[in-house]
Amino acid sequence: MTPSINNVTSSLNTELDALIIGSGVGGLVTGTQLASKGAKVLVLERYLTPGGSGSSFRREGYTFDVGASMVFGLGKKGYTNLLTRALNDIGEECSTISDPVQLEYHLPDQFRLEVNYQYKDFIACLSNLFPHESKGISQFYNTCWQIFRALDAIPLLSLEDPNYLAKVFLRNPLACLTLARWLPVNVGDVARQYITDERLLKFIDMECYCWSVMPADLTPIINAGMVFSDRHAGGINYPSGGVGTIAEKLATGLQRYGGAIRYKSRVSEIIIKDEKAIGVRLSNNEEIYARVVISNATRWNTFGTLLNKSYIPKTEKTWSKRYKPSPSFVSLHLGVRAEAIPLNTHCHHLLLESWNEMEAEQGTIFVSIPTLLDPSLAPTGRHIIHAFTPSMITGWENLYSSAYFQAKKTSADRLIHRLESIFPGLNKGITNLEIGTPRSHRRFLGRQQGTYGPIPAMRLPGLLPMPLNTTEVERLYCVGDSCFPGQGLNAVAFSGFACADRVGADLNLN
Ligand SMILES: Cc1cc2nc3c(=O)[nH]c(=O)nc-3n(C[C@H](O)[C@H](O)[C@H](O)COP(=O)(O)OP(=O)(O)OC[C@H]3O[C@@H](n4cnc5c(N)ncnc54)[C@H](O)[C@@H]3O)c2cc1C
Numbered sequence: 001m002t003p004s005i006n007n008v009t010s011s012l013n014t015e016l017d018a019l020i021i022g023s024g025v026g027g028l029v030t031g032t033q034l035a036s037k038g039a040k041v042l043v044l045e046r047y048l049t050p051g052g053s054g055s056s057f058r059r060e061g062y063t064f065d066v067g068a069s070m071v072f073g074l075g076k077k078g079y080t081n082l083l084t085r086a087l088n089d090i091g092e093e094c095s096t097i098s099d100p101v102q103l104e105y106h107l108p109d110q111f112r113l114e115v116n117y118q119y120k121d122f123i124a125c126l127s128n129l130f131p132h133e134s135k136g137i138s139q140f141y142n143t144c145w146q147i148f149r150a151l152d153a154i155p156l157l158s159l160e161d162p163n164y165l166a167k168v169f170l171r172n173p174l175a176c177l178t179l180a181r182w183l184p185v186n187v188g189d190v191a192r193q194y195i196t197d198e199r200l201l202k203f204i205d206m207e208c209y210c211w212s213v214m215p216a217d218l219t220p221i222i223n224a225g226m227v228f229s230d231r232h233a234g235g236i237n238y239p240s241g242g243v244g245t246i247a248e249k250l251a252t253g254l255q256r257y258g259g260a261i262r263y264k265s266r267v268s269e270i271i272i273k274d275e276k277a278i279g280v281r282l283s284n285n286e287e288i289y290a291r292v293v294i295s296n297a298t299r300w301n302t303f304g305t306l307l308n309k310s311y312i313p314k315t316e317k318t319w320s321k322r323y324k325p326s327p328s329f330v331s332l333h334l335g336v337r338a339e340a341i342p343l344n345t346h347c348h349h350l351l352l353e354s355w356n357e358m359e360a361e362q363g364t365i366f367v368s369i370p371t372l373l374d375p376s377l378a379p380t381g382r383h384i385i386h387a388f389t390p391s392m393i394t395g396w397e398n399l400y401s402s403a404y405f406q407a408k409k410t411s412a413d414r415l416i417h418r419l420e421s422i423f424p425g426l427n428k429g430i431t432n433l434e435i436g437t438p439r440s441h442r443r444f445l446g447r448q449q450g451t452y453g454p455i456p457a458m459r460l461p462g463l464l465p466m467p468l469n470t471t472e473v474e475r476l477y478c479v480g481d482s483c484f485p486g487q488g489l490n491a492v493a494f495s496g497f498a499c500a501d502r503v504g505a506d507l508n509l510n
Contacts, residue, residue, distance in 0.1 A: 018292050019279065023043050026479040028254065032086060035254055037509040041259035041264065043251075044280065047264075050247040050251045064377075068488075072231070078234065081234050085497075090250070099346075103115045103349065117236075148229030151175075154176070160470055183222060223491070226485075267281070268283045275311070287440055295478050298454075298482045299316065299483075300449055314509065325389040325449050325454065329389060329441060330362060330411045334387070340383065340394055341369060341383050352364045366387065389415060415489065453482065477503060479492070
């Protein structure tokens with residue numbers, strides 16, 4: 001536990017309370033929460049715009065989302081709508097378009113399924129496909145609801161803040177005990193308790209893989225409880241104007257509350273003095289000091305690059321044995337003629353032709369067509385297709401100019417060919433094509449190996465080993481998808497609330 005640092009007098013007499021490295025949604029939620037508590041906050045962002053993997057970019061009349069586009073956490077009720085809450089806390093809100101179907105699965109052997117917002121419809125369709133498992137299906141998803149209801153019943157702050165834990169336990173002991181019970185459990189264990197059909201278990205694997213990039217045995221049930229239930233509760237809501245609007249509004253609110261954000265400011269080193277983080281050095285050698293430093297970079301970047309090796313704590317070495325970087329992605333950002341999208345198509349799709357390929361290099365394809373929800377993202381008569389598939393950076397390293405270009409083209413052609421099974425004639429309808437590789441993700445997002453985030457390197461007890469926000473280095477905190485509870489915009493918002501709560505306690509701001 002980090003000791004209170006309120007009384008530590010800095011010989012540098014700094015004006016800033018918190019320096020945040022990175023303006024991803026995790027960093028921005030931390031920054032805005034701290035600013036709203038009265039802290040003086042500066043966010044340093046290496047890129048030109050805020051949002052990291054949750055940003056958008058504009059090209060030739062199109063607004064493309066860099067990564068995320070299936071957005072949880074923008075609902076109106078409960079406590080799990082953390083993006084809505086983060087925005088409201090600083091006087092901002094996003095207008096949204098609700099998505100009636102979270103996802104349409106296109107799986108091997110003609111296995112088609114829509115995940116409807118209406119829970120009953122989803123369960124009825126799945127039970128129709130597996131009538132002999134209908135009881136097990138209900139029991140499995142009911143367990144997820146139990147977890148979601150517990151999460152949604154309590155304010156979600158820092159598990160490292162004893163005051164919060166005491167208050168929340170007194171207020172709702174049952175919810176706390178429910179969450180504690182499921183914390184060390186993975187989805188596979190629960191699924192096999194109720195379901196025996198191998199094909200259905202493969203589907204549960206895919207239900208997990210499509211957001212955790214892990215099969216059910218390695219996916220914590222707490223996260224599944226959130227995803228599998230909230231899609232039928234708060235729902236999937238697309239922010240009008242593109243996903244990047246969320247980060248842009250957080251950045252606006254941050255400034256309204258006296259915080260500041262500097263772009264094109266790459267942090268090259270976290271400065272340590274007397275074994276405490278006291279500031280950062282930028283790539284232009286400028287030094288900035290603050291009472292605390294919060295890193296929104298991945299853990300591999302934070303402890304592998306930004307911190308001098310002699311300060312790397314033992315706990316981080318243990319962490320890097322337990323977790324490894326997930327693959328990055330090959331991404332296609334397509335502008336297509338409207339006719340290329342059949343009538344009544346849904347926004348999100350997942351395509352896999354062979355179960356053995358689920359985790360394979362460029363196996364599963366994720367598809368998003370956000371213009372079906374917000375046509376203003378593309379010129380009239382056009383749609384956007386964002387298709388991406390997991391890919392390791394190793395296959396892309398050491399490819400220079402024409403070889404790299406050719407590898408990109410080969411990947412893109414293969415993806416487009418496969419997508420024609422959902423969108424016949426797609427190839428002919430393409431008017432714009434941007435191809436991103438793991439190298440693009442590394443370059444533009446500053447993420448080691450372009451990774452989507454940490455995944456277990458071995459079977460772990462659910463979410464239990466996932467690190468929280470404090471680190472073994474005094475006054476250095478981490479936030480974002482390398483922290484509890486992991487990847488996803490709403491998950492990193494949770495991490496941001498928790499980080500601000502813990503830092504707020506340490507700075508006596510709560
Ligand atoms: C292709 C793809 C699809 C996805 N789809 C979804 C989805 O549908 N739904 C969903 O909820 N989630 C999705 N995600 C995941 C989600 O986008 C991420 O988990 C989340 O945005 C991560 O936020 P973060 O704050 O942890 O970090 P990041 O978004 O990585 O932000 C970190 C920021 O820090 C900056 N930075 C890094 N190092 C430095 C430095 N040294 N100095 C200054 N700045 C620095 C970076 O430039 C970046 O802006 C997707 C991700 C990808 C890549």
